[in-house]
Amino acid sequence: MFRRLSGLFLFEGLGRFALRSGVVGDLATLGEIDADAGAIFEQEGLFLDLPESHEFPLAERRRWKECLAARTTLVAVDDSSGPIGFAAVGRKDGEAYLAQLSVRQRFMRLGIGSALLEAACEIAQAFGSRTLWLTTYNHLRWNRPFYERHRFVVMAESACGPELLNEHAIEKQWLPSPHERVVMRRKLLAR
Secondary structure: OEEEEOOEEEEOOOEEEEEEEOOHHHHHHHHHHHHHHHHHHHHOOOOOOOOOOOHHHHHHHHHHHHHHHOOOEEEEEEOOOEEEEEEEEEEEOOEEEEEEEEEOHHHOOOOHHHHHHHHHHHHHHHOOOOEEEEEEEOOOOOOHHHHHHOOOEEEOHHHOOHHHHHHHHHHHHHOOOHHHEEEEEEEOOOO
């Protein structure tokens, strides 16, 4: 599907994209990418009708900004289209947490999300995490199966630390279909 060459990922028929470290100035671009990617949730009937000034989107942007400042955000950049996706890696309970993974719709299903996710795992390992945690939807045909293909497994809430439980509770409070939210974890290889 893709091959790596000097930091670039080459795709047949797509051209090239590179993964670069995000900077704080990328925050607005991350929001644009996420809004574009989020439209697929609306196609499944999941509408997040919260104003930008609401505490949930404000907290989300704050997490992204923290990841940008920590240099734990990767941005996928296409030769002709500019930024097309990103992965932001934070921390919860002392372990790595995937704060967000988003790819613009027209670039979905081309391996970019996979490349971002694998690179996020490398970031997590680099700062000493043994696991990478995330939260997602259980019932959407592209969410949980995507992460399972990348060796993530659904975890019981009893396996989660207090920070992750709090994040999960906030998501279930504000996101649509709260009963479908799950926590997943991938064990990372020891370095």
